[in-house]
Amino acid sequence: MRDTASEAAGLARIERQAGRVPSITVCLVTHNRPHYVRSCLDSLRVQTVGLDGFDVIVVDSCGTPETGAALREMVATLSNARLLRVDRPGASAARNMGAEHSTRDFLAYLDDDALAMPDWVERIQAVIQERHPWPGVLGGKVLPVWEKPLPDWWPESLRGVLSIIEWEGRGEFRTSAVPAGLEPYGVNMVVQREPLLEMGGFADRLGRFAGLLLSDEDVQVGWKLQDRGYSAWYDSRIVVRHQIQGTRMNPEWLIKRLYWQGASTVATRRMLGQPEQVWREFPRRLAVELLTGFAGLVPASSTRLLPLRWRLAYAQGFTRMALANEQKKRSLPGRALRALIRRDGTPIIPALDIGARAGVPDPVRPEARR
Secondary structure, eight states: OOOHHHHHHHHHHHHHHTTOOOOEEEEEEESSOHHHHHHHHHHHHTOTTOGGGOEEEEEEESOOHHHHHHHHHHHTTOTTEEEEEEOSOSHHHHHHHHHHHOOSSEEEEEETTEEEOTTHHHHHHHHHHHSSSOOSEEEEEEEEEESSOOOTTSOGGGGGGGOOBOOOOEEETTSTTSOTTOOOOTTEEEEEHHHHHHTTSSOTTSSOBTTBOOOOHHHHHHHHHHHTTOOEEEEEEEEEEEEEOGGGOSHHHHHHHHHHHHHHHHHHHHHTTOHHHHHHHHHHHHHHHHHHGGGGGSOTTOOTTHHHHHHHHHHHHHHHHHHGGGTTSOSHHHHHHHHHSOTTOOOSSOOSOHHHHHTOOOOOOOGGGO
């Protein structure tokens, strides 16, 4: 529950919303992919609201000096844009920096490989004004731009792991108004800035980093704000196109992605204070792993037995993350985990302290985030 001071601040915030067009900062985070940033900025350059109708923050996440130089050159050509740099790894840290340096009502987050439709900012503002009070989170449609054709063997049910949302409609997330399993994706996600900072921002223990495909930091923000009483709303009129990398069109990437999705599901539930949901599902995931384990003998590059292999991968990620804190104990869960990890004794799920593994100190939280 929010305390009295937070309740008062929330009421004052609602009063300030009446009859006002919400101000928007577009926040674009990137790591060593300036070629994508260029096309993303080009899509922002032609927004129907004009460059005076929003501002842009580009966050360089631990990029090389060459990347930094390329980004400075690109950002300099956009009158409403500025460039920041964060040396703490991970998309969450970069998104938090954008929020901390913005003064606008909302952060409209884009991935660097996203292309905003020309009316993207205009639609965001219109949808926000239709809702009273303003929503805490908005999600929208994400349409694919294929760099390489989607293979025939790719499971139709797993298009979502490529950050694709094609559902047409609108409604509150986690209700019957939208399809089950529909979630906000950071590639096209709008968050009210002050509530985001008040809850501590994106969890920097989640997010992509150093080859790990941990995810759901965007989902966690959406559900935490919704649990605090803010609306988490989906509207398919808010559209971006997502450039789907050709390097992902192979079985190895898909299996790895599902493995880390299983791990991310456990991490998110724990961070939301729902550990009982993990242990309720654990027996089923362990059973799946035991029943489909033989499929893991198939070569990684093969498409054989793929329906079994991706289910096995998800179950493995789930069970290992669930037992990660038990690995050094002599308890039954600890012994079970040691039976599930590699023979050399190295856990497949590393510690979640991404900063510590990267050798960087924890950041000092700004006053705005207290």
